[in-house]
Amino acid sequence: MSCFNKVAIALGLASITILSSSAASAHDFSAGDIRIGHPWSRIAPAAAPVMGAYLTLTNAGPEADTLVGGSTPLAERIEIHQMSIEGGVARMRSLPDGIEIAPGASVDLAPGGAHLMFIKPARPFAEGDRIEATLEFARAGSVRVEFVVQRNAAKEPDRADDHGGHTP
Amino acid sequence: MNRVRLFRICVWGVVIVLAGFLLVSTQLSEQQAPAEASTGTARVGGPFSLTSHEGERLDNRSLAGRPYLVFFGFTHCPEICPTTLFELTDLMSELGADADKFEVLFITVDSERDTQELLASYMTSFDSRITALRGSSEETETALKAFSAYAKKVPLEGGQYTMDHTTGVYLIKGDGSFGGILDMHEPRETRLQKLRRLVSS
Numbered sequence: 001m002s003c004f005n006k007v008a009i010a011l012g013l014a015s016i017t018i019l020s021s022s023a024a025s026a027h028d029f030s031a032g033d034i035r036i037g038h039p040w041s042r043i044a045p046a047a048a049p050v051m052g053a054y055l056t057l058t059n060a061g062p063e064a065d066t067l068v069g070g071s072t073p074l075a076e077r078i079e080i081h082q083m084s085i086e087g088g089v090a091r092m093r094s095l096p097d098g099i100e101i102a103p104g105a106s107v108d109l110a111p112g113g114a115h116l117m118f119i120k121p122a123r124p125f126a127e128g129d130r131i132e133a134t135l136e137f138a139r140a141g142s143v144r145v146e147f148v149v150q151r152n153a154a155k156e157p158d159r160a161d162d163h164g165g166h167t168p
Numbered sequence: 169m170n171r172v173r174l175f176r177i178c179v180w181g182v183v184i185v186l187a188g189f190l191l192v193s194t195q196l197s198e199q200q201a202p203a204e205a206s207t208g209t210a211r212v213g214g215p216f217s218l219t220s221h222e223g224e225r226l227d228n229r230s231l232a233g234r235p236y237l238v239f240f241g242f243t244h245c246p247e248i249c250p251t252t253l254f255e256l257t258d259l260m261s262e263l264g265a266d267a268d269k270f271e272v273l274f275i276t277v278d279s280e281r282d283t284q285e286l287l288a289s290y291m292t293s294f295d296s297r298i299t300a301l302r303g304s305s306e307e308t309e310t311a312l313k314a315f316s317a318y319a320k321k322v323p324l325e326g327g328q329y330t331m332d333h334t335t336g337v338y339l340i341k342g343d344g345s346f347g348g349i350l351d352m353h354e355p356r357e358t359r360l361q362k363l364r365r366l367v368s369s
Contacts, residue, residue, distance in 0.1 A: 045243075045250050047289035049281070052246030079324075083247065088349075090248050091332045094324050117246050 031143040033061025034101065036135065039147040041118065042111075043127055051075070051125070053116040053147050054109045059101040065139040068098040072133035075118035082114050098138070125149045212338060212346035214314035218275065218301035221287035226273075226301060228314070228344070235366045236271040237350065238338040240317050242278035242331050243290050248352075249274075250293075252337065255352050257295040259359055269367045272298040275311050277319035277333050279303060341369040 029036040037056035044051045059065055070078040080099060083092040099114055101107050109115050118131070125131065129149040134142050217227035237256070241249030253274060260267035272295070276282040279302040287300040303311065312319055317334040324330055339347035339362065347366050350359055 042247070042250070045253065045290050045293035047243075047286055048250065049244050049286075050246045081246075085248075085335055088334055088336050089318055089332055090245075090335045091322075092246075092330045093322075096325055111247055111251075115246065 027146070027148065029143060029145045031137065032065075032140040033059055033063075034065055034137055034140040034143070035060065036143060036145055039133075039145045040150045041125070041131055041147040043125065043149055043151050044121065046124060049120055051118040051121050052111070053078075053118060053131075054111065055116075055145075055147075056106060056108050056110075057099070057101045058106040059103055061139075062103050063139065064100055064102050065137050066098045066100045068136050068138055070116065070133055070135040072118065072131060074122045074131050074133075076120035078133065079117045079119060080114070081117050083112065085112070127151050211316050212314075213340045213344050216303075216307070216311035216314040218303040218307055218311060219284065221284055221291050221300040221302075223284060226299065231271060231340075232344065233342055234271055235269065235342045235347070235369060236273060236340045237366075238273045238275060238315055238340065239336075240275050240277050240312065240315075240319060240333050242276050242333070243282050243286060244278060244330065245333075248335050252335070252352050253294045253298065255359075256298060256337070259356070259363060260295045260297060262360060263363060263367075266364065266367050267295070267297060270363070274298055274300045275308070276300065276302045277308060277312070277331050278321075279305065279308055339363075339366050341366060343369075 027038060029039070035058040037058065039053065039055040041051050041053040057067060067080065069080065072078060080095045081092050082095050083090060085091075095114065099107055099109070107114070127149055131147040131149065132144070133147060134144050136142055213228070215228050217225065220226050239249075239252055239256070241252065243249070256272055260272070274291075276287065282300075282302055284302065287302060291298060291300050301311075302308070308319075311317075315334075315338050317338075319331055319333040322330050322332055335352075337350035337352070339350055341347040347369060348362065350362055352359075
């Protein structure tokens, strides 16, 4: 059961990653050797005190860098978290040391894994809204980015399943 | 002679290790997978009593005769809880009038921050047939026990906290017995089939 769950979760995550990376409105930012691919935030329910946000970090440089935090005028603060589901239980933990990107490596902050969390968004955001933010890296410094607000990304893999489009 | 003795010791060692493994794994699977452990009414779907986001009391007796879905979560949950509720909204819209034949309950495991007022605003984003429920810590504990579900408060940095919680959506049949788990990672069609089966149960 738990083994099946893990496989199902892994497949789900793989398809989410594939779909979100091929999203039509992909947009990138960069600073030094760090590239920030398609920052996006999931549309949140009314009055939701938090919003999850995701992106892909790529390090083209010869030295490791670390995403240590960020801020936005549109939320009280931004936290870096790691979430996991084991034995049917979801757990979320702070990553106080941030997320390291090894030289030449790419790190996905994606649903089901590491994510940024906007605490107390200033207002509700609609699909297509852009949330300005500044991300802080240990080496690359401050980088201004925009998170695009998207509808529930987790729906997409299921639609793909409906069409029999299983991705390896 | 010594070899035979050594062999016997080894065999007994293996037997003891296997027995221990079996015991531990059986207990673990009971804790983690109520779906496998409960074939009857005993483990999932016991008594509970909570207050809805509209201020009404609701308990397992008021649901007697009606199938229902139960999901544990909280509003300070960035991902699984809103996604599950959006997905349920989508499935209910697909089922149309069939979705009138069951209740959907979202029980907060964080009644400290999830006030009735906050839940009332939060629920405006989802199908109006979904009911959010909250209770005192004892009432919440009783509800968790009723479904063999798990939730735990975990401190975060800066005096904040988060909640570990069971993610599955419990299906309860009209006769009050456990009808399985709706897993949001399953294909949409599988989930729709499970709900249609629940309605006709």
